[in-house]
Amino acid sequence: MRIVAYMDGAVPAWGWLQDDTILPLQIDADGASFDLLALFAQARAHAARGSTTRPGHALADAILLAPIAPGATVYCVGINYKAHAGEAGRELPPNPSLFLRRPGSLVGAGQPLQRPVDSVQLDFEGELALVIGRGGRHIAPEDAMQHVAAYTCFNDGSVRDFQKHSVTAGKNFEASGACGPWLTSADEVADPSDLRLQTCVNGVQMQQANTSQLIFSPAVLISYVSRFAQLRPGDVIATGTPEGVGAARNPPQWLAPGDRVSIEISGVGSLENPVVGEAS
Numbered sequence: 001m002r003i004v005a006y007m008d009g010a011v012p013a014w015g016w017l018q019d020d021t022i023l024p025l026q027i028d029a030d031g032a033s034f035d036l037l038a039l040f041a042q043a044r045a046h047a048a049r050g051s052t053t054r055p056g057h058a059l060a061d062a063i064l065l066a067p068i069a070p071g072a073t074v075y076c077v078g079i080n081y082k083a084h085a086g087e088a089g090r091e092l093p094p095n096p097s098l099f100l101r102r103p104g105s106l107v108g109a110g111q112p113l114q115r116p117v118d119s120v121q122l123d124f125e126g127e128l129a130l131v132i133g134r135g136g137r138h139i140a141p142e143d144a145m146q147h148v149a150a151y152t153c154f155n156d157g158s159v160r161d162f163q164k165h166s167v168t169a170g171k172n173f174e175a176s177g178a179c180g181p182w183l184t185s186a187d188e189v190a191d192p193s194d195l196r197l198q199t200c201v202n203g204v205q206m207q208q209a210n211t212s213q214l215i216f217s218p219a220v221l222i223s224y225v226s227r228f229a230q231l232r233p234g235d236v237i238a239t240g241t242p243e244g245v246g247a248a249r250n251p252p253q254w255l256a257p258g259d260r261v262s263i264e265i266s267g268v269g270s271l272e273n274p275v276v277g278e279a280s
Helices: 036-049 082-087 141-147 160-165 218-228
Strands: 002-008 011-018 021-024 074-077 098-101 113-115 126-132 148-155 177-185 196-201 204-210 236-238 260-265 269-277
Touching (some): 002 021, 002 036, 011 036, 036 148, 074 218, 126 218, 126 260, 141 148, 141 218, 148 236, 148 260, 148 269, 218 236
Parallel strands (some): 074 236, 113 269
Antiparallel strands (some): 002 011, 002 177, 011 021, 074 098, 196 204, 196 260, 260 269
């Protein structure tokens, strides 16, 4: 099952995918009551009945939003592939290295990434992200995957010169990253530790890896975050990017207006975004 966040006219909405059509789901206006597992259950019930209460929208014509629940926290892992640690000149971390992203720094599939007016060093980072369905604290690694509702593609777009003096700034420029195109329910992903990830810029492969190469598995990351934070339904954990980022190339390959970035993860989806210059 796949669900999407999209614009229904001038109003943000959620729906489920039936072939290439978005069929609407009913959600409470109160973001605090957002329940991702209930949303998937509602979609499955509609699919089983073969009906919905409102007409659908063609996926190809929809304005997709980053599928992030209202009020969700987005946790990102800094170095989590051995080869990426090597190209960054870093030693393998003994524990996960985490930072936060503002949801406002992320756009949905098909929406433009903005190269900021203050820098030309906009970089790409293709990642697998998991979305929490059942919250908790002090979650044991062996129980962690029971807390996952869905998976999605994630572009942890980074402004590298700002990142050198402030990770928070470098990772949180407006519309510098992306998430989507949809949430794929956990039951459709047989093994999140064996997924092929590929990032392309203008059709040329830049990154290629398998999530089996992660230093810290999704289960370990969930457990680690839950040691210091109360995980809540809808929270996102982006699991880190493999080698091949633009900053590590000789010469560096920064994203420029007119480029197109695509991130494909087997069994999860394909996230594609154009790049534009930020209006000054």
